[in-house]
Amino acid sequence: xxxxxxxxxxxxxxxxxxxxxxxxxxxxxxxxxxxxxxxxxxxxxxxxxxxxxxxxxxxxxxxxxxxxxxxxxxxxxxxxxxxxxxxxxxxxxxxxxxxxxxxxxxxxxxxxxxxxxxxxxxxxxxxxxxxxxxxxxxxxxxxxxxxxxxxxxxxxxxxxxxxxxxxxxxxxxxxxxxxxxxxxxxxxxxxxxxxxxxxxxxxxxxxxxxxxxxxxxxxxxxxxxxxxxxxxxxxxxxxxxxxxxxxxxxxxxxxxxxxxxxxxxxxxxxxxxxxxxxxxxxxxxxxxxxxxxxxxxxxxxxxxxxxxxxxxxxxxxxxxxxxxxxxxxxxxxxxxxxxxxxxxxxxxxxxxxxxxxxxx
Amino acid sequence: xxxxxxxxxxxxxxxxxxxxxxxxxxxxxxxxxxxxxxxxxxxxxxxxxxxxxxxxxxxxxxxxxxxxxxxxxxxxxxxxxxxxxxxxxxxxxxxxxxxxxxxxxxxxxxxxxxxxxxxxxxxxxxxxxxxxxxxxxxxxxxxxxxxxxxxxxxxxxxxxxxxxxxxxxxxxxxxxxxxxxxxxxxxxxxxxxxxxxxxxxxxxxxxxxxxxxxxxxxxxxxxxxxxxxxxxxxxxxxxxxxxxxxxxxxxxxxxxxxxxxxxxxxxxxxxxxxxxxxxxxxxxxxxxxxxxxxxxxxxxxxxxxxxxxxxxxxxxxxxxxxxxxxxxxxxxxxxxxxxxxxxxxxxxxxxxxxxxxxxx
DNA sequence: ATATCCATTGAGACCGGTCTCTTTATATCT
DNA sequence: AGATATAAAGAGACCGGTCTCAATGGATAT
Numbered sequence: 001x002x003x004x005x006x007x008x009x010x011x012x013x014x015x016x017x018x019x020x021x022x023x024x025x026x027x028x029x030x031x032x033x034x035x036x037x038x039x040x041x042x043x044x045x046x047x048x049x050x051x052x053x054x055x056x057x058x059x060x061x062x063x064x065x066x067x068x069x070x071x072x073x074x075x076x077x078x079x080x081x082x083x084x085x086x087x088x089x090x091x092x093x094x095x096x097x098x099x100x101x102x103x104x105x106x107x108x109x110x111x112x113x114x115x116x117x118x119x120x121x122x123x124x125x126x127x128x129x130x131x132x133x134x135x136x137x138x139x140x141x142x143x144x145x146x147x148x149x150x151x152x153x154x155x156x157x158x159x160x161x162x163x164x165x166x167x168x169x170x171x172x173x174x175x176x177x178x179x180x181x182x183x184x185x186x187x188x189x190x191x192x193x194x195x196x197x198x199x200x201x202x203x204x205x206x207x208x209x210x211x212x213x214x215x216x217x218x219x220x221x222x223x224x225x226x227x228x229x230x231x232x233x234x235x236x237x238x239x240x241x242x243x244x245x246x247x248x249x250x251x252x253x254x255x256x257x258x259x260x261x262x263x264x265x266x267x268x269x270x271x272x273x274x275x276x277x278x279x280x281x282x283x284x285x286x287x288x289x290x291x292x293x294x295x296x297x298x299x300x301x302x303x304x305x306x307x308x309x310x311x312x313x314x315x316x317x318x319x320x321x322x323x324x325x326x327x328x329x330x331x332x333x334x335x336x337x338x339x340x341x342x343x344x345x346x347x348x349x350x351x352x353x354x355x356x357x358x359x360x
Numbered sequence: 361x362x363x364x365x366x367x368x369x370x371x372x373x374x375x376x377x378x379x380x381x382x383x384x385x386x387x388x389x390x391x392x393x394x395x396x397x398x399x400x401x402x403x404x405x406x407x408x409x410x411x412x413x414x415x416x417x418x419x420x421x422x423x424x425x426x427x428x429x430x431x432x433x434x435x436x437x438x439x440x441x442x443x444x445x446x447x448x449x450x451x452x453x454x455x456x457x458x459x460x461x462x463x464x465x466x467x468x469x470x471x472x473x474x475x476x477x478x479x480x481x482x483x484x485x486x487x488x489x490x491x492x493x494x495x496x497x498x499x500x501x502x503x504x505x506x507x508x509x510x511x512x513x514x515x516x517x518x519x520x521x522x523x524x525x526x527x528x529x530x531x532x533x534x535x536x537x538x539x540x541x542x543x544x545x546x547x548x549x550x551x552x553x554x555x556x557x558x559x560x561x562x563x564x565x566x567x568x569x570x571x572x573x574x575x576x577x578x579x580x581x582x583x584x585x586x587x588x589x590x591x592x593x594x595x596x597x598x599x600x601x602x603x604x605x606x607x608x609x610x611x612x613x614x615x616x617x618x619x620x621x622x623x624x625x626x627x628x629x630x631x632x633x634x635x636x637x638x639x640x641x642x643x644x645x646x647x648x649x650x651x652x653x654x655x656x657x658x659x660x661x662x663x664x665x666x667x668x669x670x671x672x673x674x675x676x677x678x679x680x681x682x683x684x685x686x687x688x689x690x691x692x693x694x695x696x697x698x699x700x701x702x703x704x705x706x707x708x709x710x711x712x713x714x715x716x717x718x719x720x
Numbered sequence: 721a722t723a724t725c726c727a728t729t730g731a732g733a734c735c736g737g738t739c740t741c742t743t744t745a746t747a748t749c750t
Numbered sequence: 751a752g753a754t755a756t757a758a759a760g761a762g763a764c765c766g767g768t769c770t771c772a773a774t775g776g777a778t779a780t
Contacts, residue, residue, distance in 0.1 A: 010507065012766055023730045028768065035769085038728065055507070058482040059423045060766035064735050068419065070462075070483075078451070084444040091438070091465055100479065102430075102462040105451055119460065122418040123430075147370065147415070275662055299659035302635055372736055383760045388737070395739085398758060420736035424765050 011054045020048035031056065062124065071099045071325060072120035074130045075154075076108040081268060081297055082314055083131070086154065089318025090129060097326045099126065108133045108196070114140045121147055127325045131155050134209040150328040154321045156211040157338050164328070166321040168312045169340040170212050174219030174264070176345055177292050177310050181262045182227045185353045186290065190235035190253050190260035191220045192246070194270045197238035200249055205233075216266060216294075235260050246273035247280065254281070261354035262290040268297035268309075275303060286352035296346060305349030312343045371414045380408035391416065422484065431459045431685060432480035434490045435514075436468040441628060441657055442674055443491070446514065449678025450489060457686045459486065468493045468556070474500045481507055487685045491515050494569040510688040514681045516571040517698050524688070526681040528672045529700040530572050534579025534624070536705055537652050537670050541622045542587045545713045546650065550595035550613050550620035551580045552606070554630045557598035560609055565593075576626060576654075595620050606633035607640065614641070621714035622650040628657035628669075635663060646712035656706060665709030672703045 017027035022041055029035035030045040031054065037045075048054075062068040071094050075083040091101045102125065104116035113133050117140050120128060127150040132141065135158045144151045145163065157165035174191070181189050195213045205221065208214035217236055224232035237253060240246040253260055263278075265271035271293025275285070283289050285305060292308050293300060300307035320339060327334065377387035382401055389395035390405040391414065397405075408414075422428040431454050435443040451461045462485065464476035473493050477500050480488060487510040492501065495518045504511045505523065517525035534551070541549050555573045565581065568574035577596055584592035597613060600606040613620055623638075625631035631653025635645070643649050645665060652668050653660060660667035680699060687694065 010766090014766080024767095025731075025769085026729055028766095029729090032768070036728070041729080053503075053506075055478070056482055057423075057484060057766055058479075059419055059428065059484045060735090061768075063417075063419050063423055063737090063766085064768045066735080077448075078438070078444050079448040081441065081444075084438050084441075087463075088437075088439040088465070091463075095465075100462065100464070100483070102460065103451075104460070105448070105455075118415070119418075122416055123460070124417060124419045143413075146413075272658055272662065279662070297658070298632055299662050302632065302639070302659050302663045304664040370736090374736080384737095385739085385761075386759055388739090389759090392738070396758070401759080417736055420765090421738075423736085423767090424738045426765080 020044040072125035085314045086318035089315040090322040093322035135211045152325045170215035171219040173343040174216035175223040178223035186262040188260040193266040202236040250277040265293040268295040290351040307350045380404040432485035445674045446678035449675040450682040453682035495571045512685045530575035531579040533703040534576035535583040538583035546622040548620040553626040562596040610637040625653040628655035650711040667710045
């Protein structure tokens with residue numbers, strides 16, 4: 001009675017049709033759920049399909065329909081809580097709309113991103129959500145549009161591309177955080193980013209190839225400029241990609257004269273590293289130095305003191321990106337929209353008045 | 361010179377063949393890189409393909425070859441660092457071997473898992489890596505085998521299924537952690553799991569449907585039994601699925617007479633919640649109570665005190681699972697293997713002698 | 721009884737690749 | 751030169767669905 005283990009070849013509509021004694025077309029109609037069929041025949045076919053354990057070959061289906069039911073997502077690093085949460089948001093919306101998600105990691109590298117995109121297009125995804133590693137190289141993204149695959153950018157935007165994007169309101173978030181520090185009496189505020197760079201220091205914010213980083217840096221800069229701080233750019237640092245490099249960045253920063261009294265970390269990973277650096281150096285937060293991190297990560301609530309953070313509704317951003325894409329997939333012809341999601345500052349305990357605030 | 365935006369229909373081998381003035385078969389040979397072709401023709405075709413911006417349709421390719429080049433992964437929750445790290449390990453290995461990964465979330469629910477599996481099989485994935493939500497329901501997993509799709513279980517194993525698995529050595533890890541607590545003088549040790557359950561208390565460890573949870577519980581129990589502790593089961597708790605329920609679990613636990621002097625958390629999420637509960641209650645770690653968490657998560661190193669953890673090499677586990685699957689995909693006929701990856705206890709500062717250790 | 725209509729069902733082309741088999745052209749051998 | 755081997759290219763079937771169009775047949779209309 002048992003199936004022979006080696007029933008390799010899979011059951012097709014033709015097999016079911018034969019078993020149900022109807023034509024392939026008819027069987028296909030009930031199995032695919034599209035044409036009109038009499039109840040009697042529908043039953044026969046359904047029964048036969050069940051008996052044979054028929055499973056539709058989505059590949060074949062996709063080939064004729066031209067739709068794969070898959071949304072491709074290219075992120076910088078799934079391991080990063082920011083992206084995994086976003087992906088969760090995307091997946092949840094996608095599943096509800098009947099789409100599946102296929103994920104590719106770019107490792108924030110342009111070449112990896114290009115090949116991921118190529119591959120996903122090859123797999124005939126219906127749409128793409130991409131976190132572009134660089135906002136100044138977009139040939140491959142233009143290709144996507146050329147092929148006619150809807151695209152939504154996530155976390156970073158490229159206005160020149162003329163394509164939907166969902167990001168945080170990075171400029172505003174950074175400016176708000178900076179203004180808060182200014183209000184708390186800080187006059188020397190550092191910003192530390194994980195963006196890979198040859199030089200820790202920044203020469204010109206316009207050359208930052210990542211729009212999220214650029215926006216934030218400009219927010220930090222502008223808020224300070226508005227407060228009359230001179231040369232705020234000296235405290236902007238890049239390249240905090242791992243613990244060792246972060247330690248170095250923090251050390252160099254503290255050697256500046258005067259040393260910054262507050263540190264802003266560009267994401268929760270950098271924030272964690274900065275926290276550890278500070279801890280290792282023996283500085284106490286917020287008495288010796290203040291800090292703010294982007295993203296309301298797990299760890300920020302259980303440190304002593306808990307960390308003041310710029311909270312981005314990442315899950316919602318993921319959802320929004322997916323919703324946008326799916327609307328386009330459903331043929332809605334809507335104007336290109338660049339959504340910047342409002343962020344908020346969650347004040348906890350890592351910011352205080354600077355040590356010698358009288359000196360000012 | 362510009363392409364008309366609406367070049368909808370994609371370029372096919374036939375188009376390239378026509379442009380290169382060769383037969384479809386010949387063009388396919390060079391485009392697909394399989395038959396023998398003269399250099400001259402190869403050049404012509406390559407040139408034509410480039411000019412037309414030909415992109416192979418992987419769907420069509422998959423359909424004839426029967427291989428999709430995709431590995432399906434079904435996890436409990438990508439948002440959980442444990443899974444996202446594992447997925448990273450899986451993806452890295454997969455990409456190197458030329459495979460892509462498509463991820464589905466089960467939310468630890470059997471039905472969602474079933475439909476995810478169905479869907480992935482429909483997409484004709486070449487192989488599957490699944491974290492089974494329950495180890496006592498496996499019809500859908502048997503189906504996978506029946507269809508002939510190689511399967512590797514991750515994090516949890518089901519011996520009866522006769523299929524490869526990669527897990528941590530949960531029993532041993534739990535026993536080791538428990539023995540450490542016993543050595544530190546603890547006689548009342550609690551174990552808190554996030555496994556959903558009607559009742560917080562456990563009646564019989566054999567009815568735990570998740571093998572990882574079961575193994576750990578049994579490890580905790582057995583280590584205590586060996587040390588002559590009586591009725592250790594009274595301190596085993598389930599259902600710490602969110603902060604509120606964890607708070608309740610911890611509260612109830614502390615109302616026991618005598619109250620446990622050490623808490624073991626089943627994963628980093630539970631650990632974080634337990635830490636917060638304890639903090640909220642105002643208990644100091646490790647002076648008032650000791651704790652150990654599973655998984656070396658971010659947050660465990662920046663708390664005061666840092667948390668002693670059972671470290672699982674999750675990334676490597678992911679890699680191993682993928683390697684195993686890919687070996688099978690490459691037709692290697694190897695015996696079924698259940699790999700339990702060694703874990704280690706990282707002693708930090710959250711364990712001390714119990715408050716009144718003399719009382720014992 | 722005959723024509724008309726509508727509901728079903730069947731036949732077969734098609735999607736874009738792969739792959740087998742055949743044909744053609746060139747090179748090698750005696 | 752004629753026979754044989756071999757490399758290269760072409761024809762066309764096939765994968766497993768979808769979908770168009772034609773054929774069939776019973777019900778209703780005249």
